[in-house]
Amino acid sequence: xxxxxxxxxxxxxxxxxxxxxxxxxxxxxxxxxxxxxxxxxxxxxxxxxxxxxxxxxxxxxxxxxxx
Amino acid sequence: xxxxxxxxxxxxxxxxxxxxxxxxxxxxxxxxxxxxxxxxxxxxxxxxxxxxxxxxxxxxxxxxxxxxxxxxxxxxxxxxxxxxxxxxxxxxxxxxxxxxxxxxxxxxxxxxxxxxxxxxxxxxxxxxxxxxxxxxxxxxx
Amino acid sequence: xxxxxxxxxxxxxxxxxxxxxxxxxxxxxxxxxxxxxxxxxxxxxxxxxxxxxxxxxxxxxxxxxxxxxxxxxxxxxxxxxxxxxxxxxxxxxxxxxxxxxxxxxxxxxxxxxxxxxxxxxxxxxxxxxxxxxxxxxxxxxxxxxxxxxxxxxxxxxxxxxxxxxxxxxxxxxxxxxxxxxxxxxxxxxxxxxxxxxxxxxxxxxxxxxxxxxxxxxxxxxxxxxxxxxxxxxxxxxxxxxxxxxxxxxxxxxxxxxxxxxxxxxxxxxxxxxxxxxxxxxxxxxxxxxxxxxxxxxxxxxxxxxxxxxxxxxxxxxxxxxxxxxxxxxxxxxxxxxxxxxxxxxxxxxxxxxxxxxxxxxxxxxxxxxxxxxxxxxxxxxxxxxxxxxxxxxxxxxxxxxxxxxxxxxxxxxxxxxxxxxxxxxxxxxxxxxxxxxxxxxxxxxxxxxxxxxxxxxxxxxxxxxxxxxxxxxxxxxxxxxxxxxxxxxxxxxxxxxxxxxxxxxxxxxxxxxxxxxxxxxxxxxxxxxxxxxxxxxxxxxxxxxxxxxxxxxxxxxxxxxxxxxxxxxxxxxxxxxxxxxxxxxxxxxxxxxxxxxxxxxxxxxxxxxxxxxxxxxxxxxxxxxxxxxxxxxxxxxxxxxxxxxxxxx
Numbered sequence: 001x002x003x004x005x006x007x008x009x010x011x012x013x014x015x016x017x018x019x020x021x022x023x024x025x026x027x028x029x030x031x032x033x034x035x036x037x038x039x040x041x042x043x044x045x046x047x048x049x050x051x052x053x054x055x056x057x058x059x060x061x062x063x064x065x066x067x
Numbered sequence: 068x069x070x071x072x073x074x075x076x077x078x079x080x081x082x083x084x085x086x087x088x089x090x091x092x093x094x095x096x097x098x099x100x101x102x103x104x105x106x107x108x109x110x111x112x113x114x115x116x117x118x119x120x121x122x123x124x125x126x127x128x129x130x131x132x133x134x135x136x137x138x139x140x141x142x143x144x145x146x147x148x149x150x151x152x153x154x155x156x157x158x159x160x161x162x163x164x165x166x167x168x169x170x171x172x173x174x175x176x177x178x179x180x181x182x183x184x185x186x187x188x189x190x191x192x193x194x195x196x197x198x199x200x201x202x203x204x205x206x207x208x
Numbered sequence: 209x210x211x212x213x214x215x216x217x218x219x220x221x222x223x224x225x226x227x228x229x230x231x232x233x234x235x236x237x238x239x240x241x242x243x244x245x246x247x248x249x250x251x252x253x254x255x256x257x258x259x260x261x262x263x264x265x266x267x268x269x270x271x272x273x274x275x276x277x278x279x280x281x282x283x284x285x286x287x288x289x290x291x292x293x294x295x296x297x298x299x300x301x302x303x304x305x306x307x308x309x310x311x312x313x314x315x316x317x318x319x320x321x322x323x324x325x326x327x328x329x330x331x332x333x334x335x336x337x338x339x340x341x342x343x344x345x346x347x348x349x350x351x352x353x354x355x356x357x358x359x360x361x362x363x364x365x366x367x368x369x370x371x372x373x374x375x376x377x378x379x380x381x382x383x384x385x386x387x388x389x390x391x392x393x394x395x396x397x398x399x400x401x402x403x404x405x406x407x408x409x410x411x412x413x414x415x416x417x418x419x420x421x422x423x424x425x426x427x428x429x430x431x432x433x434x435x436x437x438x439x440x441x442x443x444x445x446x447x448x449x450x451x452x453x454x455x456x457x458x459x460x461x462x463x464x465x466x467x468x469x470x471x472x473x474x475x476x477x478x479x480x481x482x483x484x485x486x487x488x489x490x491x492x493x494x495x496x497x498x499x500x501x502x503x504x505x506x507x508x509x510x511x512x513x514x515x516x517x518x519x520x521x522x523x524x525x526x527x528x529x530x531x532x533x534x535x536x537x538x539x540x541x542x543x544x545x546x547x548x549x550x551x552x553x554x555x556x557x558x559x560x561x562x563x564x565x566x567x568x569x570x571x572x573x574x575x576x577x578x579x580x581x582x583x584x585x586x587x588x589x590x591x592x593x594x595x596x597x598x599x600x601x602x603x604x605x606x607x608x609x610x611x612x613x614x615x616x617x618x619x620x621x622x623x624x625x626x627x628x629x630x631x632x633x634x635x636x637x638x639x640x641x642x643x644x645x646x647x648x649x650x651x652x653x654x655x656x657x658x659x660x661x662x663x664x665x666x667x668x669x670x671x672x673x674x675x676x677x678x679x680x681x682x683x684x685x686x687x688x689x690x691x692x693x694x695x696x697x698x699x700x701x702x703x704x705x706x707x708x709x710x711x712x713x714x715x716x717x718x719x720x721x722x723x724x725x726x727x728x729x730x731x732x733x734x735x736x737x738x739x740x741x742x743x744x745x746x747x748x749x750x751x752x753x754x755x756x757x758x759x760x761x762x763x764x765x766x767x768x769x770x771x772x773x774x775x776x777x778x779x780x781x782x783x784x785x786x787x788x789x790x791x792x793x794x795x796x797x798x799x800x801x802x803x804x805x806x807x808x809x810x811x812x813x814x815x816x817x818x819x820x821x822x823x824x825x826x827x828x829x830x831x832x833x834x835x836x837x838x839x840x841x842x843x844x845x846x847x848x849x850x851x852x853x854x855x856x857x
Contacts, residue, residue, distance in 0.1 A: 138391030
């Protein structure tokens with residue numbers, strides 16, 4: 001997004017000479033940053049900070065047998 | 068005769084407060100009170116959900132939620148409670164995705180955030196946990 | 209109906225073949241019986257195919273290892289039937305009386321005994337079941353029913369008469385478990401007693417039935433119930449078109465009794481019409497056992513309920529047409545303490561398409577921890593539209609007035625609106641009620657149109673408060689998901705002539721005498737904590753006493769860290785309790801966790817927070833313009849806490 005703004009400014013500066021207008025620039029979704037944010041939150045929620053497996057407390061549910 | 072005492076003291080207030088570290092451009096803002104509150108709430112719930120993930124009763128859906136996969140892995144008397152747990156977890160997740168989008172000034176990103184999370188929950192899930200693949204079928208990791 | 213053809217074969221054998229046997233509901237054939245004349249004689253019966261109702265068995269074999277036929281008495285001892293599994297059996301048939309006694313013993317403790325008189329004029333059948341395994345009934349049940357995996361059945365079923373048959377059954381089931389594939393409709397260790405009496409009249413049956421459920425548990429999504437002695441009873445008529453319950457009753461242990469009538473249409477598979485009336489029901493059990501799971505995830509999902517209620521419901525053409533709830537001393541309280549209603553009494557009638565008027569009065573309640581007093585609700589309803597006349601709610605020592613409340617539920621969810629006002633209430637009582645530090649003065653408010661739709665609450669116009677002897681105005685107030693986990697509030701706030709004395713006393717911050725004006729633009733709270741605002745506060749214009757206490761100065765400086773706090777102690781200023789000032793002010797623009805600070809004036813490398821005046825004059829300057837918001841709040845909290853034991857030397 002910041003990149004987009006910078007690009008826009010650069011185009012404006014050049015605009016005086018080249019008569020290229022600043023077209024609306026879409027702000028793309030920052031997928032990599034979102035992934036990083038998701039991972040940080042998942043670490044927090046699952047308590048994975050030390051790489052430890054999340055501790056399953058016994059809430060009275062019997063771990064059923066798996067297929 | 069009175070003596071006038073005139074004194075101006077300049078005290079340096081707020082001098083040593085640290086300025087906040089500049090935010091990295093590449094990060095999304097996730098340190099807001101709302102996100103923190105949701106995170107706490109989900110963290111508290113996780114100990115209960117983890118054993119349901121382990122037993123295969125609950126799995127991860129492709130839209131960033133959790134869902135009941137096999138009620139039979141849960142004793143009868145607790146199935147209702149598991150349903151309530153799933154409902155609250157999904158409510159928190161929806162609020163979390165929305166809050167992250169809003170905290171970054173782009174409410175319209177909500178669905179992208181949800182999609183990102185959907186994929187991260189699944190790829191960070193432990194071996195043995197279940198998730199829905201692209202066609203909606205349950206797969207064991 | 210049947211053709212016999214005896215085929216003579218070896219001298220010791222008799223073979224009989226029956227091509228096809230038909231009886232009501234049963235078709236069997238071909239049947240081949242082979243009798244061998246040994247000692248004892250043996251009979252072997254094979255049936256190509258038997259079908260009964262929708263069930264089909266192929267190659268059914270019955271072998272009698274000890275068979276006799278003498279003097280009109282046919283007897284099979286040590287028999288065995290092979291219908292996939294082998295079942296030991298025996299039977300006796302008396303030709304003259306036309307009576308049959310058939311005993312099946314699928315396992316040691318289990319027996320099914322069929323006694324019948326196959327007399328055409330007065331036939332009778334009696335089935336005695338002792339410890340019958342219910343899982344055997346599996347194939348007989350509709351395919352979309354949950355599968356029975358365990359359980360025993362004992363009891364007697366009789367069928368008598370021709371033309372006007374009488375059916376009677378008295379059955380006990382024990383330890384029954386069933387489950388569908390998803391596990392969402394399942395039961396475990398059920399124990400029940402069922403009694404049924406029915407009589408046929410033409411194509412219809414008149415019946416009377418009852419069921420006592422006294423053990424086990426059922427999960428029928430989303431309900432979970434335990435067999436704690438619930439009973440059901442019904443009588444009525446079943447015919448090809450419908451099942452009618454003329455008189456039905458349910459006694460739910462711990463909850464209460466229900467009575468009613470209903471008609472189930474067998475073609476459309478739905479309830480055509482039903483009327484249900486309850487006695488006084490225990491609201492706490494009704495909520496926790498029946499209603500709660502339907503409210504998961506809503507504001508009503510976690511309540512503590514007390515009192516009694518009576519319900520009447522009328523169902524017509526597949527819809528609830530009317531409902532009426534009578535409340536008797538009903539109280540409910542949100543476990544998250546967002547709201548509560550105490551001792552509500554009255555009648556709430558509701559009709560799908562007619563206006564109804566509620567008579568309801570509550571002794572009091574709580575909203576966001578603020579208690580309110582006796583309220584009468586002049587509510588009218590029609591379908592999903594609700595309207596309320598002017599309501600005056602006693603709130604602490606004042607009154608909250610709501611005018612023109614209207615609520616409806618179109619497609620996108622609940623929507624409501626109202627206007628109102630708050631006559632002065634004591635800040636002291638209000639702050640204590642909501643758990644804030646005690647503040648003084650009064651607060652009153654003018655509430656313009658407030659509306660709620662699409663999970664957002666909006667105020668059109670300015671909310672006006674009289675507080676701390678000044679005025680406060682909130683514009684553009686918007687509350688997103690007020691009932692959600694993380695409500696968001698947006699507003700612009702403007703305050704005039706706030707008495708700093710009243711304000712600072714509340715926070716034991718040290719006293720500042722004087723008045724301020726404040727403007728907080730673009731305030732955004734998430735989960736009730738600020739995430740963004742542009743705030744500016746400054747001494748109000750006008751003539752008034754301007755004093756700041758030693759302690760307040762120390763506290764402002766203590767925000768800058770321990771070193772700064774000590775500074776004042778080193779000078780003679782410590783001998784003064786308070787100082788005069790000319791002006792004070794502070795601004796903070798909060799964004800991304802950082803507060804950009806400023807004061808009333810700029811000085812070299814800093815800004816003025818308090819500009820001294822009088823004797824002795826003392827100014828407080830700030831130097832840091834970017835401050836971490838959380839750190840600032842932490843220090844503020846610490847300062848306020850430490851003040852309890854702060855000593856000025």
